[in-house]
Amino acid sequence: MEPLLKVSDLSVVSSGREGRQEIVRGVSFEVREAESVALVGESGSGKSLTMLAVMGLLGPGLSSPTGEVRFGGRELRGMPEGELRQLRGAELSMIYQDPMTSLNPMMRIGDQVAETLTAHGTGESEASRRARKELARVGIPDPDRTARSYPHEFSGGMRQRAMIATALVAGPRLLIADEPTTALDVTIQQQILALVRERQRSDRMATIWISHDLGVVAQLVTRVLVMYAGRIVEDAPVRELFAAPQHPYTAALLASLPHAGDLVRAPLAQIGGVPPAPGSVPSGCSFRPRCPQAVEKCLEDPALMPRNSSLAACWVPREEWK
Amino acid sequence: MSEVGVAIRLPSAATAPTREPWWQRLLASRSGAVGAALTGAVLLAALAALAGLVPHDPIVQHPADRLLSPSWTYLLGTDQFGRDTLARCMAGAAASLQVSLLAVGLATVVGTTIGVIAGWYGGWIDLVAMRLTDVFFAFPAILLALTVVAALGRGWFNVAIAIAIVYTPIFVRMARAPVLSLREAQYVLAGRLLGFSVPRLLLRHVLPNISSIVIVQITLALSWAILTESSLSFLGLGQPPPAPSLGQMVSEAKSLAVVAPWTLFAPALVIVIAVVGLNLLGDGLRDALDPTQER
Amino acid sequence: MLSATDLWKRYPIRGGSGQVTALAGVTLGVSKGETLGVVGESGCGKTTLARLLLRLEEPTSGKVELDGVDLTGLRGHELRAIRRRIQMVLQDPYASLNPRLTVAEALIEVVRVHRLAAGRERQRVAELLDQVGLSAAYGGRYPHEISGGQRQRVGIARALAVEPQVLVLDEPVSALDVSVRAEIMNLLVRLRAALGLTYVFISHDIAMVRHISDRIAVMYLGRVVELGPWQLVLDQPLHPYTNALREAIPTPDPGPLGARPHTPLPGEVPNNANPPAGCPFHPRCPLAEDICRVVRPELIEMRPGQQAACHVAARQHLATAPA
Numbered sequence: 001m002e003p004l005l006k007v008s009d010l011s012v013v014s015s016g017r018e019g020r021q022e023i024v025r026g027v028s029f030e031v032r033e034a035e036s037v038a039l040v041g042e043s044g045s046g047k048s049l050t051m052l053a054v055m056g057l058l059g060p061g062l063s064s065p066t067g068e069v070r071f072g073g074r075e076l077r078g079m080p081e082g083e084l085r086q087l088r089g090a091e092l093s094m095i096y097q098d099p100m101t102s103l104n105p106m107m108r109i110g111d112q113v114a115e116t117l118t119a120h121g122t123g124e125s126e127a128s129r130r131a132r133k134e135l136a137r138v139g140i141p142d143p144d145r146t147a148r149s150y151p152h153e154f155s156g157g158m159r160q161r162a163m164i165a166t167a168l169v170a171g172p173r174l175l176i177a178d179e180p181t182t183a184l185d186v187t188i189q190q191q192i193l194a195l196v197r198e199r200q201r202s203d204r205m206a207t208i209w210i211s212h213d214l215g216v217v218a219q220l221v222t223r224v225l226v227m228y229a230g231r232i233v234e235d236a237p238v239r240e241l242f243a244a245p246q247h248p249y250t251a252a253l254l255a256s257l258p259h260a261g262d263l264v265r266a267p268l269a270q271i272g273g274v275p276p277a278p279g280s281v282p283s284g285c286s287f288r289p290r291c292p293q294a295v296e297k298c299l300e301d302p303a304l305m306p307r308n309s310s311l312a313a314c315w316v317p318r319e320e321w322k
Numbered sequence: 323m324s325e326v327g328v329a330i331r332l333p334s335a336a337t338a339p340t341r342e343p344w345w346q347r348l349l350a351s352r353s354g355a356v357g358a359a360l361t362g363a364v365l366l367a368a369l370a371a372l373a374g375l376v377p378h379d380p381i382v383q384h385p386a387d388r389l390l391s392p393s394w395t396y397l398l399g400t401d402q403f404g405r406d407t408l409a410r411c412m413a414g415a416a417a418s419l420q421v422s423l424l425a426v427g428l429a430t431v432v433g434t435t436i437g438v439i440a441g442w443y444g445g446w447i448d449l450v451a452m453r454l455t456d457v458f459f460a461f462p463a464i465l466l467a468l469t470v471v472a473a474l475g476r477g478w479f480n481v482a483i484a485i486a487i488v489y490t491p492i493f494v495r496m497a498r499a500p501v502l503s504l505r506e507a508q509y510v511l512a513g514r515l516l517g518f519s520v521p522r523l524l525l526r527h528v529l530p531n532i533s534s535i536v537i538v539q540i541t542l543a544l545s546w547a548i549l550t551e552s553s554l555s556f557l558g559l560g561q562p563p564p565a566p567s568l569g570q571m572v573s574e575a576k577s578l579a580v581v582a583p584w585t586l587f588a589p590a591l592v593i594v595i596a597v598v599g600l601n602l603l604g605d606g607l608r609d610a611l612d613p614t615q616e617r
Numbered sequence: 618m619l620s621a622t623d624l625w626k627r628y629p630i631r632g633g634s635g636q637v638t639a640l641a642g643v644t645l646g647v648s649k650g651e652t653l654g655v656v657g658e659s660g661c662g663k664t665t666l667a668r669l670l671l672r673l674e675e676p677t678s679g680k681v682e683l684d685g686v687d688l689t690g691l692r693g694h695e696l697r698a699i700r701r702r703i704q705m706v707l708q709d710p711y712a713s714l715n716p717r718l719t720v721a722e723a724l725i726e727v728v729r730v731h732r733l734a735a736g737r738e739r740q741r742v743a744e745l746l747d748q749v750g751l752s753a754a755y756g757g758r759y760p761h762e763i764s765g766g767q768r769q770r771v772g773i774a775r776a777l778a779v780e781p782q783v784l785v786l787d788e789p790v791s792a793l794d795v796s797v798r799a800e801i802m803n804l805l806v807r808l809r810a811a812l813g814l815t816y817v818f819i820s821h822d823i824a825m826v827r828h829i830s831d832r833i834a835v836m837y838l839g840r841v842v843e844l845g846p847w848q849l850v851l852d853q854p855l856h857p858y859t860n861a862l863r864e865a866i867p868t869p870d871p872g873p874l875g876a877r878p879h880t881p882l883p884g885e886v887p888n889n890a891n892p893p894a895g896c897p898f899h900p901r902c903p904l905a906e907d908i909c910r911v912v913r914p915e916l917i918e919m920r921p922g923q924q925a926a927c928h929v930a931a932r933q934h935l936a937t938a939p940a
Binding site for chain 2: 671673696697700701704705707709712713714715716717718726727730731759761772775778779
Binding site: 042043155156157158185186187188189190191193194212213214215216217218219238239242252253254256257258259265267268269270271272274275 | 658659764766794795796797798799800802803806821823824825827828829861862864865866867868869870871879880881882883885886
């Protein structure tokens with residue numbers, strides 16, 4: 001059965017003052033119906049740009065010269081803007097990190113949620129009714145009254161729920177979440193994660209969760225894609241990723257985190273160096289300068305290759321690591 | 323002690339970077355180079371006039387040579403009194419620059435100081451400063467300048483004072499706004515924590531970080547000052563004749579434009595060159611002085 | 618070394634009536650060489666606490682003492698003398714450095730203002746850079762030319778330039794990439810040992826706090842609700858809020874198959890302008906009883922070295938304690 005989303009060899013290039021820079025290259029992955037997947041990486045890894053490219057929402061100065069994006073069997077690239085717009089919001093939805101800038105401060109919450117529907121052809125009163133129902137489903141109390149409030153009257157957690165409501169009200173098949181809980185308090189984050197988990201289950205909705213927080217990801221998804229310097233370096237089921245990461249970057253990242261529950265507090269395992277800037281990615285494997293497992297062959301750029309039940313872009317299998 | 327912190331040094335930091343001094347950066351950019359050239363030309367002409375290096379005395383009349391079109395003797399022709407247009411332009415430029423530099427210099431120093439103090443301390447100091455500037459803003463600029471000159475009398479010094487008075491409130495406002503946000507900047511906070519005195523914080527940390535805004539404002543003010551000085555002398559309120567002034571030359575040339583167009587174009591061109599040159603120079607300077615601007 | 622006694626801080630609400638109570642009677646102390654971790658969510662008052670400890674603001678009531686000196690009401694050069702003893706490392710490494718000064722210029726300024734290395738200023742700057750693991754070549758760089766982790770090291774070097782005894786660290790690694798946090802944390806640990814520093818480590822990242830602190834204070838709505846050694850506070854919490862925090866931490870571990878995640882804590886952090894009566898946590902507390910709605914619990918020691926402000930916990934633990 002064809003996957004819901006199939007991305008092949010996607011690249012994103014920026015053309016600015018510093019010339020043409022490749023920010024994302026050769027990204028390929030699949031997401032099946034109702035599957036939850038995480039896209040993990042640090043700043044500069046290109047994770048947000050990848051998803052913006054998928055949605056066809058790259059900003060000025062950015063373009064995507066190669067790649068195919070098939071959603072529900074249809075090729076999104078080259079699709080006329082009108083058709084793309086019909087998909088966005090209705091079948092393919094996105095939520096973001098800062099609810100204050102992604103919610104219109106001048107518009108009532110209820111109207112904003114309803115707008116997703118009216119923009120796709122639903123009548124106003126029907127949209128309004130469904131909007132209020134959706135607000136209740138995301139756990140906003142007293143939806144009839146709160147639908148008439150403005151975003152600034154809500155707390156951060158509530159605003160985030162409202163944004164989730166605008167994204168989910170039309171029942172999309174795929175939700176892309178770009179770090180929506182990073183700015184929230186940890187107890188509120190827990191509530192939002194529980195909400196999303198529940199909706200994933202009940203609506204059989206596929207999710208792509210973008211994050212730099214491996215902890216958040218562990219609780220939420222079944223598969224993890226790790227990005228580094230614009231490439232996917234590991235694609236693994238979540239248990240395998242945490243138990244036995246197949247790429248040295250993933251392993252180093254996991255090892256550098258303190259674990260609440262550690263009984264001995266040893267110095268954290270640090271990774272030397274810094275992630276490369278888009279204009280200065282090393283040739284061959286981009287992680288090579290910082291990699292404790294680097295060998296001669298790493299001067300050649302590795303593609304994703306099968307490693308146990310995962311895929312990793314590394315020449316050195318885990319069994320042979322020092 | 324080196325083992326205390328382990329770091330992988332960035333290869334580029336192995337040697338200290340070589341940096342260009344600001345004037346090189348200025349001249350390397352297009353606007354900076356053109357601006358510097360144009361402004362420099364006007365400045366040189368003015369300085370030459372002040373030093374007496376003029377082809378003819380700007381005031382002396384040569385009645386036999388009235389209204390001559392440009393020739394080798396008189397490079398820009400003569401006016402209705404037989405005075406050398408080129409020499410008069412040079413002297414006029416000197417007068418304009420003299421007035422503008424004094425006026426803007428005063429406005430900058432006084433205005434920026436008040437603005438920074440008002441922004442930093444807030445409270446009633448700020449309140450008073452803002453209400454005073456409100457009063458000044460209530461008047462249209464040129465009218466205010468006119469009124470001051472009318473009250474003080476003609477002459478280049480009074481024109482300079484008038485322009486300074488009009489522009490000071492603008493500098494106050496323009497300096498105050500960024501100070502309000504810089505006051506809360508993290509590095510200012512760090513400075514307070516490190517026990518830096520207020521004068522040090524203002525001079526070393528706040529002022530340099532509002533300098534881009536101030537520089538641009540200075541060039542705008544200079545352009546406006548030159549234009550205003552010209553307007554005021556056009557209206558007869560500047561230096562009394564026969565002292566040359568660009569505005570007055572334009573005024574006198576009104577009636578001669580058809581017969582002797584050079585008498586109109588020459589001073590007008592000088593004004594335009596000065597204003598454009600200053601604006602471009604301002605842009606170039608602002609970028610050249612900012613270390614975060616990569617070329 | 619550093620103590621806060623019954624600190625209260627209220628701010629008037631702008632353009633309205635009433636006040637916001639940022640701190641409501643906070644009492645705690647940090648011994649020399651100790652690291653006190655402070656955790657809490659928004660509105661808990663940890664940033665206000667930091668500002669009061671650093672004497673950036675004065676408390677509405679209560680006092681802060683540093684090495685025996687009462688910081689209240691200090692002015693002028695007495696205040697400046699005290700500033701040398703306690704410094705802060707800020708969260709945002711870019712914003713904390715003047716973008717127009719090179720690293721060396723920024724560090725030299727501190728050394729000069731306090732007249733700390735007459736005649737050998739450049740050497741001192743090189744020493745400071747070395748201490749935080751940067752080569753002297755970094756001195757010629759501007760903040761925007763170096764990475765976030767390096768900027769943070771410069772920020773640490775600047776704080777150390779005055780040779781303080783106490784460092785208040787407000788979210789020092791939160792703005793950094795995950796892979797860089799480990800090295801900064803390790804640097805902080807090594808500096809602590811090498812220079813005998815006392816730390817107050819404030820963060821919402823509970824795992825980091827647990828990694829570096831000797832004792833941990835948990836704050837909620839302007840109060841300390843639990844205080845105790847690092848092994849106990851987060852692993853065997855007394856207060857239900859601490860327990861909720863612990864369960865809310867996303868651990869990088871998917872857990873056993875079929876394990877259900879903990880039920881999230883309901884509700885929102887209430888408004889400090891209008892705190893709930895009695896225990897501030899009662900509206901969200903799974904164990905709330907009638908007394909919790911009316912009487913505010915005091916911070917009481919329930920296990921050796923571990924205190925909590927909770928009626929229910931008090932009943933459970935003190936009843937079994939020896940008389």
